[in-house]
Amino acid sequence: MKEKLHEKFLLYRLQTKKDPEAYGALYDVYVARIYRFIFFKVKTKEEAEDLTSEVFLKAWHYITEHAEVYNFSALLYRIARNLIIDHYRTEKKRADDVALLGDDELEDTGNRGVQQQIPMAEMNELAGEHIEIYLRKLKDDYREVITMRYIDELPMGDIATILDKSEVNVRVTLHRALKALRRLMEQKI
Amino acid sequence: MSISKKQLKMQLHGLQEERAVINPDKKWLETNRTFLMSEITRARYNEPAKAFSVSYIWDGLSVVLPPKFVHSFMRPVLVAVLVFMVASGGWITTVSASNSSLPGQRLHVIKTSLESAQIAVAHLSGSSETVAKLEAERAVKRIEEARTLARTPAYNPAQKKEQKVNVQRAVVDAQKSMNNLNKELVKAEAQKPAAAASLVAVTTPAVEHVEDALEKAKSDIKEVVLAVAIPAEGDGTDDDSVENDFVGVVAALERDVIAVQTKNADLMVKKYTEDQQMVSAEAVKQHLDDQIEKIENKIDGSSLLVTKKVEQVKKATKGDAAETVEKIVKKTAVATESIHETSVMAKETLTEAQAFIKQDDFGAAAQKVAEARELASTAAQTASDVAVVAKTVENENELDAAVPVPVVTPLPAVQTAVQTPQQETTPAPVSESAGL
Known part of the structure; x- marks a missing residue:
């Protein structure tokens, strides 16, 4: 409760005074969560870092331009989601462009692609039976609710706001997601 | 191998640890923070400073209260309250301003409407x-307004006419109120006999207040009536009929006041006769004694006023023509005689009333008190008329004194033979319409 009040106060300072220090404090609270949220949706760690950085820059511009922001975390997650969608659109366009190019250039791009897959391979080697591997294998919707609820420890209401769903819907999704994760882990798929 | 839900949650919770693969590098976090701060600081200095906005208040409230509550409920409610406060503030200002308004003024309508709403x-x-x-x-307010209006100087016939109309309107309204009060007493007697005694307790001092106000205002009001001799344009009414109407309205008001006082006494006696537990003999005695004392005071006051005013008239007419003086003295003598007779009769009636009270015959006593009240009212009427004559004579003398005495310069023999009409002194005219 105290943390929530402090967060609201920081947001107020940000909206009224454009206080960079307040924004820095909010960044400290949310950066890891947003990174994790993005991490599961992209292929590499570098992509996750770039997108996380961009999320915070975009959020700053949004807050300073639009006065009414009631839920800072919802804003960050929404920006993150949009950025990921944009990111995949760009990726797809690039892949299409590459297909039109010659073999030499294709080879180079392919090599880079292999290098970018390292984190996933790294995870497989390091984690063994680690839960994050199974999280990767879950559906996007399931992974999102599990991450938000059990790793980021967000309240149900906030998750519902971020995902633009009702609380009941979020509870049902969460229940199914946990069930799916447990099945994956039990079967060691 | 089966995994419990609890184990699953614990494992997921463990991912919060810094060393978990899904978390960002500490080094990157620091570098990125520095980068972000430099970017936003640069952007901040390029933007103009934000001016204060009302939305900051709502944002500030959102810190401690749920934002939805603040923006969807509190904001409209506070805005509505503010609008109401501004509107009611304006209304209160108008009403308080209307309190000192007089008949004929625009705000007076608000004042009377509020009074009607209260009633x-x-x-x-x-x-x-x-x-x-x-x-x-x-009724008291209207009488006081009539008095204030009557005392306001009017400099030309149009103003005087307007003043008279407004004074008359105030007196008519006062008379209506007294009439309503009388009706209320009759209604209470018929419908709520149990409450009639308490109603008498309320109306007795209230009517005394009305009577006092009327006594104070009467001579001022009459002056206005006598000062104006302008018929309404095109309505064919002559001055006398207008004046008589006006005097009639004042007299009607007086009659209503007396009627309420008589009704009060009758009600007291009636309640005593019906139920001696509800109204005691002492209470009736007290009420009648009070009334007798007030009537006696009223008679004495009227006699004193007449004596004083007759002296004033005599003094004021000392230098006047013998014919005028004789006329005035005759009239004042009639008034003195009349008031003396009335006073004697009233006092005799009161003595009879006191005798009936001693015999506990309150019905007869109340009747005698009512008669004495009528006589006292007549005496007061005469006194008021004499006061108006005295005032008129005084005013006319003041006017004469204000006219500069023409300087008679020695003229050549031919010119001295011609006397200008200005050099002739004319006696001050005495108002014939004084009602004596």
Whole structure:
């Protein structure tokens, strides 16, 4: 409760005074969560870092331009989601462009692609039976609710706001997601 | 191998640890923070400073209260309250300004409407006492307004005419209020006999207040009537009829005041006769004794006023023509004689009333008190008329004194033979319409 009040106060300072220090404090609270949220949706760690950085820059511009922001975390997650969608659109366009190019250039791009897959391979080697591997294998919707609820420890209401769903819907999704994760882990798929 | 839900949650919770693969590098976090701060600081200095906005208040409230509550409920409610406060503030200002307004002024309509609304609410609540009190208060206000209007100087015929119309309107309104009060007493007697005694307790002092106000205002009001001799344009009414109407309205008001006082005494006696537990003999005695004392004071006051005013008239007419003086002295002598007779009769009636009270015959005593009250009212009427004559004579003398005495310069023999009419002194005219 105290943390929530402090967060609201920081947001107020940000909206009224454009206080960079307040924004820095909010960044400290949310950066890891947003990174994790993005991490599961992209292929590499570098992509996750770039997108996380961009999320915070975009959020700053949004807050300073639009006065009414009631839920800072919802804003960050929404920006993150949009950025990921944009990111995949760009990726797809690039892949299409590459297909039109010659073999030499294709080879180079392919090599880079292999290098970018390292984190996933790294995870497989390091984690063994680690839960994050199974999280990767879950559906996007399931992974999102599990991450938000059990790793980021967000309240149900906030998750519902971020995902633009009702609380009941979020509870049902969460229940199914946990069930799916447990099945994956039990079967060691 | 089966995994419990609890184990699953613990494992997921463990991912919060810094060393978990899904978390960002500490080094990157620091570098990125520095980068972000430099970017936003740069952007901040390029933007103009934000001016204060009302939305900051709502944002500030959102810190401690749920934002939805603040923006969807609190904001509209506070805005509505603010609008209401501004509107009611304006209304209160208008009402307080209207309190000092007089008949003929625009704000006076608001004042009278509010009074009517108050009385309507009192009627709805079924409280006869409140209705009676409000009606008496309204009558007092109208009489005081009539007095204030009558005392306001009017410099030309149009102003005088307007003044008279407004004074008359105020007196008519006061008379209506007294009439309503009387009706309320009759209604209470018929419908709420149990409450009649308490109603008398409320109306007695209220009517005394009305009577006092009327006594004070009467001579001022009459002066206005006598000062104006302008018929309404095109309506064919002559001055006398207008004046008589006006005097009639004042007389009607006086009659209503007396009627309420008589009704009060009758009600007291009636309640005593019906139920001696509800109204005691002492209470009736006290009420009648009070009334007798007030009537005696009124008679004495009228006699004193006449004596004083007759002296004034005599003094004021000392230098006047013998014919005029004779006329005035004759009239004042008639007034003195009349008031003396009335006073004697009234006092005799009061003595009879006192005798009936001693015999506990309150019905007969109340009747005698009512008669004495009528006589006292006649005496007061005469006294008021004499006061108006005295005032008129005084005013005319003042006017004569204000006219510069023409300087007679020695003229050549031919010119001295011609006397200008200005050099002739004319006696001050005495108002014939003084009603004596």
